[in-house]
Amino acid sequence: MTKPLLDVEDLRVRFHLRTGTVEAVRGVSFQLGRERLGIVGESGSGKSQTGRAILGLTPPPGEVTAKRLAFDGIDLQKASKRTLRDLRGGRISMVMQDPKYSLNPVMTIGEQIIEAYQAHRKASKAEARDRALAMLEAVKMRDPTRVFSLYPHEVSGGMGQRAMIAMMLVTDPDLLIADEPTSALDVTVSMEVLRILDELVTERGMGLIFISHDLKLVSSFCDRVLVMYAGRVVEELEAKNLRDAQHPYTQGLMRCLPTLADDVRPLPTLNRDPAWAL
Amino acid sequence: MLDIQNLKVVFGTGRLRVEAVKNVSFHVEQGAAYGLVGESGSGKSTVLRAICGLAPITGGRVTVNGEAVTSPRSKAFYRTVQMVFQDPYASLHPRHTVDSTLSEPLAIHGEKDAESRILQALREVGLGPSFRFRYPHQLSGGQRQRIAIARALILRPKVLLLDEPTSALDASVQAEILNLLDDLRRRLGLTYILVSHDLAVVAHLCERLLVMQHGEAVEETTAAALRSGAASNEYTQSLIQASQGFTRAAPQPAQAPAA
Numbered sequence: 001m002t003k004p005l006l007d008v009e010d011l012r013v014r015f016h017l018r019t020g021t022v023e024a025v026r027g028v029s030f031q032l033g034r035e036r037l038g039i040v041g042e043s044g045s046g047k048s049q050t051g052r053a054i055l056g057l058t059p060p061p062g063e064v065t066a067k068r069l070a071f072d073g074i075d076l077q078k079a080s081k082r083t084l085r086d087l088r089g090g091r092i093s094m095v096m097q098d099p100k101y102s103l104n105p106v107m108t109i110g111e112q113i114i115e116a117y118q119a120h121r122k123a124s125k126a127e128a129r130d131r132a133l134a135m136l137e138a139v140k141m142r143d144p145t146r147v148f149s150l151y152p153h154e155v156s157g158g159m160g161q162r163a164m165i166a167m168m169l170v171t172d173p174d175l176l177i178a179d180e181p182t183s184a185l186d187v188t189v190s191m192e193v194l195r196i197l198d199e200l201v202t203e204r205g206m207g208l209i210f211i212s213h214d215l216k217l218v219s220s221f222c223d224r225v226l227v228m229y230a231g232r233v234v235e236e237l238e239a240k241n242l243r244d245a246q247h248p249y250t251q252g253l254m255r256c257l258p259t260l261a262d263d264v265r266p267l268p269t270l271n272r273d274p275a276w277a278l
Numbered sequence: 279m280l281d282i283q284n285l286k287v288v289f290g291t292g293r294l295r296v297e298a299v300k301n302v303s304f305h306v307e308q309g310a311a312y313g314l315v316g317e318s319g320s321g322k323s324t325v326l327r328a329i330c331g332l333a334p335i336t337g338g339r340v341t342v343n344g345e346a347v348t349s350p351r352s353k354a355f356y357r358t359v360q361m362v363f364q365d366p367y368a369s370l371h372p373r374h375t376v377d378s379t380l381s382e383p384l385a386i387h388g389e390k391d392a393e394s395r396i397l398q399a400l401r402e403v404g405l406g407p408s409f410r411f412r413y414p415h416q417l418s419g420g421q422r423q424r425i426a427i428a429r430a431l432i433l434r435p436k437v438l439l440l441d442e443p444t445s446a447l448d449a450s451v452q453a454e455i456l457n458l459l460d461d462l463r464r465r466l467g468l469t470y471i472l473v474s475h476d477l478a479v480v481a482h483l484c485e486r487l488l489v490m491q492h493g494e495a496v497e498e499t500t501a502a503a504l505r506s507g508a509a510s511n512e513y514t515q516s517l518i519q520a521s522q523g524f525t526r527a528a529p530q531p532a533q534a535p536a537a
Contacts, residue, residue, distance in 0.1 A: 042448040042449070042450065043419070187475060187476075187521060188516055190520075191524060198524075213449065215449070216523045219523070220524040220525065221524045252450065253449055253450065256453035257452075257453070257478065258453075258478040258479055258482035260478050260507075260518065260522075262505075263482070263505065265482075266457040266460065267456055
């Protein structure tokens with residue numbers, strides 16, 4: 001068996017607050033190869049904190065512990081700040097939810113991509129510029145040179161998110177963590193962004209962690225799905241077998257969505273069993 | 279109940295002139311639920327805002343109960359028409375308790391029995407009297423949206439304008455709010471106009487709907503037709519397809535995103 005790209009065992013994220021300790025992630029374990037892994041859950045289930053903890057982006061006063069947290073054989077817990085800085089953006093990238101907040105508003109899109117590239121690869125400005133333009137083309141911008149010199153506020157949400165993806169993939173990372181990459185976008189636009197993401201991930205053989213609250217979307221996009229509830233993984237399953245989910249939480253999440261296919265009224269709601277959170 | 283004829287909404291002048299809504303017409307019967315669907319920038323929310331006076335009516339006619347609306351809207355208008363906004367985190371005053379949020383419309387309209395009306399409104403949206411003196415930050419997203427609905431209902435309006443009432447909520451909470459809206463409509467005989475980008479939500483709540491794109495009405499259809507997948511328009515078809523989830527090697531959506 002080949003070595004997994006990412007190996008997470010018993011990951012815990014705690015926030016020590018005045019009012020007591022909140023455990024946002026409580027013992028999450030998984031291994032990731034060069035595949036598409038989905039993490040699904042509702043707000044507060046700890047899915048985003050899981051993604052952030054891997055990158056060491058847990059905001060203070062958060063505390064991360066894990067039995068093992070290794071990326072390609074590198075222990076991320078023991079790694080120096082320098083190593084982490086090289087990994088982040090270089091070999092592991094993250095696409096955030098809303099391009100409005102995650103792009104620098106006072107730099108043009110092109111400059112930002114160049115900056116991301118030069119931070120990790122020794123390259124002349126001209127070379128970085130060519131890479132940036134090639135990347136903008138890869139995310140299907142219709143006029144890469146025009147978009148290159150635009151500021152984030154001058155582009156639409158879909159274009160902003162594609163620029164974000166271009167910036168994250170310009171260094172050819174091995175692992176991409178996408179935290180709700182399309183939930184700020186329209187349905188038709190988000191399908192297009194997903195298609196681009198899918199193509200690039202498949203082409204480059206990257207590992208992908210796709211964090212989302214949308215069960216339907218994740219199951220149609222990923223190979224494997226982790227369902228999180230109250231900081232724990234309650235179920236892990238092959239995306240194509242989502243319909244045969246065993247856990248009542250997963251089943252409940254599936255059923256409570258209105259569908260075009262059939263008309264259920266009233267919609268079944270989720271009866272949360274306190275035992276799920278144990 | 280509500281009749282919109284050739285509604286036109288224009289923002290700005292000269293170089294900044296934007297025609298947000300171009301000649302949109304539709305008619306909603308009493309007790310019906312009508313959906314407006316489209317992507318961002320299609321003008322669907324602007325139609326709602328124009329109806330209740332938050333956006334200018336540049337051309338066309340809006341009549342409620344057979345009477346053309348006046349600008350500014352009269353008090354009587356707001357007794358008939360109320361609105362629920364998209365984001366319950368932004369639409370409730372953070373420093374007003376539930377009680378003061380709910381008593382404000384009563385005070386404006388000089389209603390008596392504030393106390394019993396507030397308790398009744400809370401009951402209607404499935405919250406107990408214990409919620410009355412809480413602040414918004416002490417409520418979950420679903421509870422906040424229930425308060426926003428209670429605030430809209432407390433004047434006993436006949437028409438409720440719903441602007442993406444569930445898109446900021448989790449799937450399981452969305453189901454609860456949709457059930458609540460369905461139930462309220464039946465019990466109180468309300469008329470709904472629902473704006474959403476989610477076809478499944480619109481098909482669940484509404485009987486008829488209008489698909490909008492770039493400020494224009496593309497197609498008027500029924501929920502039943504949508505469910506059977508019968509859409510004559512290419513754009514509607516692409517929306518239906520997108521709502522089914524991600525498909526590999528699917529044809530490109532009919533329309534590229536606006537630059």
